[in-house]
Amino acid sequence: MSAGIASATHAARLPQGALEVLAQAPRRRLDRVLIPAALGLLLAALVLVPILFMFLGSVRSAALADPAGHFTLAKLAQVYTTLPYLRMLGYSIAIAAFVGAIATVVGVGLAWLVSRTDLPAKGLMESAIMAPLFLSPFVGAIAWLILASPRAGILSAFSRALFGAGAPTVNVASLGGILFVMTLYYIPYAYLTVSASLRSIDPAMEEASYLNGAGVFRTVLKVTLPVVRPAMISAFFFIFVLTVGTFAIPAVLGRGARIPFLAVNIYEATANYPIDYGKSAAIGTMLFWISLTGVFFYRHASRIARRFVTVTARGYRMRLVKLRGARVPAMALVGLYVLLAIVLPYLALIYAAFTRFTTASVFAAPWTLDNVEGVLTAPEVTESISNTLLVGFVTPTVCVAFGVLLAYAIRRLRVAGGWLLDYMAMFPVAIPGIVFGTGIFWTYLLTPVYGTVWILVVAFVASYLPFAYRIGDTSLLQIDRVLEEASLLCGASHWRTATKVTLRLVRPALLSAWVMVFIFSVREVSAAILLTSSNNIVLSVLSWNYLDFGDVQKAAVVGLLQTAILIAGVVVGRFVFRVRLAKSA
């Protein structure tokens, strides 16, 4: 609103500006009413209606389409007031908090090493830290199951071979194992969030600390960390929200371990008999409130963090901390992370892909090419590759276009109800994919997109809109409005200014958002398994299906195929469009 008033005041000062103001009146009506209404309707269809279906489902005794169903509060009462669910809630919050805290600490450490020290081969190090993003957490969990089952894991077998029968074994199918694997795969998110802040803080503050005699440790503790604290808090809550809704890792690793986790319980309520949609939705509402609280703190911390992320015209040279003797241990730390998050899981997947059945006896393994041949010749695989590519291309394109339009309308056009649109756009982060998938199912069951590949596009656009929107929003905030105002004063229309000035300036960030949503769309399994049909199977669902039938070998082959597609997409982004996720996210 203030922007509109400001430009009007500007124009009024100019003798010829009065006519322009009058000419802009219909446009202002467009800004004030039509654009927010149109965006609100789109967001409602994409985000609100599925959420409403979730809430409606929680007060029904049976499936929404079941004529025998009736309204009841029994499911909500069961979930919100009985001990098993409250205990599960406690566990889920504790697990998410633990994963958020550890992933943030490690992510900050890695980000500091890469951004603020003289660690060698930084480009390579950064790519290595970001690499776990290319591995679906679901596929990563399968890999860790192969590696670290207590009696049948490859690592345990090696341990026994080296140290005898009484040697310690690793059990990833346990609470500790689940926490470990979740943390591994959420570290890149903390890295992404914090590294941008670390790169953009004014080095003068650290310089002042050094000049006053403080050492590296004291400067980091007293200057750097306080400055990036909001970014750290933002990372923590972001990972907290993602973890609390994570279904794939505890579902794969917790099968035998009886770990109480709300997101898994949601899946089980719709996969086990008797199928209980009401209970599933009621648990979904519980997760929604937890995640919404997390989103609230995340948004608050992000807003504060952005104050420290400023693009200024002043050039400076960042002083890098000399690691000296700590260089090798620092590189070893990064190497250890890469070994655990990437090297070992991929070796396990490759091992599984080329053996006839899962065995820890690596040296006596029954090697075969049958799995690869079987997967590559299966018609479902050909179809799912093309569906994955289609979804992988269309989803980020639509998502980023919508996200930037939304951010532009809220930040630049200052449309009425911008805060509401902002909240609505962030809602999907608060809803686990498995719950959102059910909402999408009911929302689109009667529409032509149901049963086609487009329902996946719709589901994924809605799910990942918060990411595209947040990146677009942050990059818009960092662009000095003077540039756009200059364009407007020179007589360019809003549309021309937006396309010729604003979009060009935020282009790198949008490409980053595109690559990120591309990665998520190719990996997504939670919502996709609920929406799959004969015409829209994608690789992630195929992999899930294989695993569901105990065919870990083919699940591994499909997981590798999925990774190949992800790497191809990211390589194109990196070398054709010069996208660097860590610099724009």
Added chain:
Amino acid sequence: MQSRLQKCGVGEPRPSPCTFESGTAAPDRRGLLRAGLGSLVTLATGRAFAAGGQAADAPPSDGLIAAARKEATLTLYTAAEIDLVATWTAAFTREYGVQVKAVRGPSYPMFDRWLNEERVGRHFADVVEISDPTLLDTAFEQGFVARYTPAADAAIYPAMKRSGAWYAARVDYMGIAYNTERTSADEEQLLHASGWDALADPRWQGRCATTAAASGGSTYAYDFMFMVGLKDRYGVPFLRKWAANKPEIYISKPPLFDRLAAGQYAIADEASSGDLNVLFLKGAPVRWVFPDPTPAILSVQSISAHAPHPSAARLFTEWSLSAAGQTAWLANESSGPSRPDVVDPRKAARQAWFGESWYSDPKTLYLDYLKDPAFADPAKPLIAAWNAIFGYGEAGQ
């Protein structure tokens, strides 16, 4: 023989002679024999047909074939493994030129999804294939299933069909599986000699796994046998002993068998022949035993009342229930056939597990659950009881 078999038919309204008498300490041998008559006949006739060949089915009419070809495709909702289904249905496509698109999912969610789609008038599924016939009974009574009697009707065992509504395309047997590298010779002997009681032996503590009763029709039927069908012989005390061995509980059977083959566990129950056969053929160190009586799980199929490709659906049903269709599945994997004139060629040639000294077919099949109203109760009350015994689900929180 046929008339006695019909007494075990699902459609019998009166109490079936297959039902075990309650109040006895152990099931009467004759009662068990009667209960498993279907299986005995399966095995006996199987051997006979191995020598004599398969009976011919009446071929589908030219009109049906032409109409199906015009529709060109059909959608199969199935709970079976996607690759096995693809290979199996490819044989149908080769024969009739009609494509089959399969949508895969666990039985209950798949059934529920189909029902929800039908209720709102979105008709995608042509043929639905799941492991719990009682659900199809309900769907049939509610008008969601098309009434159709295929030519193979007479050939299917009476206990494995509800004429005009649903038919079993194959049968899976459930026993105890073990990893030969995690069990001693004595333990193998125990498993083969002690029947189901072997599960209660404390030696398996921490070395075993099972699947939750809630995970599907097959697991529910399996647990129903101990908790209701044979409650006087086994019942809660037996399950408590089994639970005391602290089996790790899975929500789906195949991932459990993958871990069994990998050496994570020494034994697992609810070992379905179809899953184990595939692992055995891959060379995994697994074997299995079918204690007596052996729960039999049917893979049953129905035609959706509003199938978008009704002729293709009917032609597929004709084929999949025919001797040729069932043989095509056996070549694929190896469940039991649902008709006496079909036999696994490997069995006749004593190949694969059929040629192994440790292997023996199930003696008597337990199918009584199909006639028990308690089994069809949609609330599935046994699940809560099972969860309480095993400390699983909400009961375990």
